[in-house]
Amino acid sequence: MPRLLLSPAVITLLIWMVVPLALTIYFSSIFYNLMQPDVTGFAGWMNYEFMITNPAFTDAIWNTLVLLASTVAITVIGGLAIALLINEAFPGRGIVRLLLISPFFVMPTVNALLWKHMMMNPIYGVLAQIWTFFGLTPINWLQDLPLFSVILMISWQWLPFACLILMTSLQSMDREQLEAADMDGANYWQKFRYMYLPHLARPISVVIMIEVIFLLSVFAEIFTTTNGGPGTQSTNLAYLIFNEALQSFDIGVASAGAVFAIILANIVAIFLVRIIGKNLEK
Amino acid sequence: MSTKKSKLTTSLIVRTIAAWGIALMLFFPLIFMGITAFKTELQAIAVPSLWAFEPTLENFHVVNERSDYMQFAWNSVVTSVVSTVLGLLIAAPAAYSMAFSPTKGTNGLLLWMLSTKFMPAVGALLPIYIIFQQFGLLDTKTALVIIFTMMNLPIMVWMLYTYFKDIPHEILEAARMDGASVWQEFRHVLLPLGIGGLASTGLLCLVLAWNEAFWALNLGAAEAGTLATMMVSYSSPEGLFWAKLSAASLMAIAPIVVIGWFSQKQLVQGLTFGAVK
Numbered sequence: 001m002p003r004l005l006l007s008p009a010v011i012t013l014l015i016w017m018v019v020p021l022a023l024t025i026y027f028s029s030i031f032y033n034l035m036q037p038d039v040t041g042f043a044g045w046m047n048y049e050f051m052i053t054n055p056a057f058t059d060a061i062w063n064t065l066v067l068l069a070s071t072v073a074i075t076v077i078g079g080l081a082i083a084l085l086i087n088e089a090f091p092g093r094g095i096v097r098l099l100l101i102s103p104f105f106v107m108p109t110v111n112a113l114l115w116k117h118m119m120m121n122p123i124y125g126v127l128a129q130i131w132t133f134f135g136l137t138p139i140n141w142l143q144d145l146p147l148f149s150v151i152l153m154i155s156w157q158w159l160p161f162a163c164l165i166l167m168t169s170l171q172s173m174d175r176e177q178l179e180a181a182d183m184d185g186a187n188y189w190q191k192f193r194y195m196y197l198p199h200l201a202r203p204i205s206v207v208i209m210i211e212v213i214f215l216l217s218v219f220a221e222i223f224t225t226t227n228g229g230p231g232t233q234s235t236n237l238a239y240l241i242f243n244e245a246l247q248s249f250d251i252g253v254a255s256a257g258a259v260f261a262i263i264l265a266n267i268v269a270i271f272l273v274r275i276i277g278k279n280l281e282k
Numbered sequence: 283m284s285t286k287k288s289k290l291t292t293s294l295i296v297r298t299i300a301a302w303g304i305a306l307m308l309f310f311p312l313i314f315m316g317i318t319a320f321k322t323e324l325q326a327i328a329v330p331s332l333w334a335f336e337p338t339l340e341n342f343h344v345v346n347e348r349s350d351y352m353q354f355a356w357n358s359v360v361t362s363v364v365s366t367v368l369g370l371l372i373a374a375p376a377a378y379s380m381a382f383s384p385t386k387g388t389n390g391l392l393l394w395m396l397s398t399k400f401m402p403a404v405g406a407l408l409p410i411y412i413i414f415q416q417f418g419l420l421d422t423k424t425a426l427v428i429i430f431t432m433m434n435l436p437i438m439v440w441m442l443y444t445y446f447k448d449i450p451h452e453i454l455e456a457a458r459m460d461g462a463s464v465w466q467e468f469r470h471v472l473l474p475l476g477i478g479g480l481a482s483t484g485l486l487c488l489v490l491a492w493n494e495a496f497w498a499l500n501l502g503a504a505e506a507g508t509l510a511t512m513m514v515s516y517s518s519p520e521g522l523f524w525a526k527l528s529a530a531s532l533m534a535i536a537p538i539v540v541i542g543w544f545s546q547k548q549l550v551q552g553l554t555f556g557a558v559k
């Protein structure tokens with residue numbers, strides 16, 4: 001009976017995992033260009049070679065990592081600060097919570113357009129108005145700082161996530177221990193260093209890993225704002241693969257890129273599975 | 283004593299102002315969008331921005347007619363609701379079985395399910411695209427339903443598993459002693475007790491499917507496009523369009539942001555696979 005109940009979920013997920021993975025690996029080893037249908041057959045490592053020697057590939061890997069590291073740093077540090085700030089009661093805490101987490105529920109395409117046009121427009125945008133107010137020359141965000149602009153949009157979306165997780169975790173802290181520390185005259189820094197931080201170590205690592213998984217395939221924000229440009233300045237791995245497949249029609253090379261993306265994601269995944277697995281055994 | 287008290291109130295005031303300040307700053311883009319939706323196009327791009335004006339509903343009418351809002355909204359509703367219901371139907375029995383008849387392999391199975399989430403969407407795009415093309419499924423709601431169901435299935439199994447595990451085994455055993463069949467047990471004992479878990483799991487997956495953009499952009503275009511796809515037609519606009527963009531955005535996100543507010547607790551559990559409670 002248990003097997004019967006389990007099988008639909010297991011079979012579905014097995015297909016979902018094995019079929020795309022096997023096909024991607026297969027495509028990456030053959031000549032498969034929709035523009036050259038007569039060139040077929042086994043390609044060996046040719047697609048991989050072509051992908052790696054493409055200067056855009058190095059840029060894309062670099063951009064992917066920069067985007068990942070900056071967004072994770074901004075959201076975790078910012079989220080931690082905000083979570084600690086609103087951990088104690090104050091008037092309107094419930095509303096502040098709702099306001100803070102809202103950006104996480106905004107769909108990526110709306111997020112991207114909202115920032116591209118209304119915030120970052122160099123003439124009419126809100127940021128331009130603030131810059132002018134302080135007597136500075138407004139920045140042409142998407143043109144001059146494309147990758148940073150994308151990082152800003154994504155951080156706006158994911159800061160609430162980090163904040164929400166850390167906030168929830170803080171609620172489960174031992175009140176009595178904190179009070180005891182107060183009695184012993186511990187200052188805020190000491191409490192932060194020896195009580196909050198150890199308690200938050202695991203939630204922080206979970207936040208980092210989940211963000212890494214989602215942020216490795218950031219696509220809609222780039223697709224709707226910069227189109228990876230100017231040049232390759234804001235092209236990440238996901239966008240490069242999309243570009244290779246749907247603009248150059250080279251499925252083989254694009255698949256080789258996809259294999260890199262899968263490897264990159266799984267390096268992170270191993271650590272996450274370990275942490276969650278430990279939790280499961282308790 | 284009195285100095286300590288006054289110090290406490292000062293810190294409370296500072297914290298309150300800081301917290302409200304940060305929250306309003308982060309929420310500001312959405313406020314700005316919400317207000318712009320009710321301006322005329324000329325008012326929308328006024329510098330400095332207008333804060334007092336006569337609100338108009340004109341933009342909502344225009345968006346509705348020009349970009350066929352209802353069709354995109356309908357696609358969003360159908361794909362997210364159907365994929366959520368379908369996902370629950372597949373996930374609930376599995377979670378039930380793992381929570382109440384665990385075997386040695388249960389933990390391993392749960393972790394394996396989690397690991398299927400690590401296939402980056404872009405890694406699966408080409409095979410899925412080609413397979414769906416073969417079956418004539420490109421740009422159909424069916425395609426998006428299949429993808430959204432698969433995408434959320436591991437999260438659903440995990441969330442339901444955590445909820446079901448908290449139901450005391452004795453209740454089910456008592457039902458079994460009374461000779462209840464598996465279906466009766468499920469229908470009369472588990473469902474009433476687990477309905478909260480099912481609802482919150484469904485809510486979270488609804489949000490995730492509604493906001494999904496990668497697959498919606500790549501697999502759905504004209505016929506099956508969701509609201510996430512509709513928004514893209516506003517990325518390279520002609521003429522003045524901020525007010526219309528805002529109205530369209532507001533209509534695309536408002537329902538789900540409200541649902542999101544109600545599902546924040548489930549979000550924490552679901553997205554961290556129970557690692558943070």
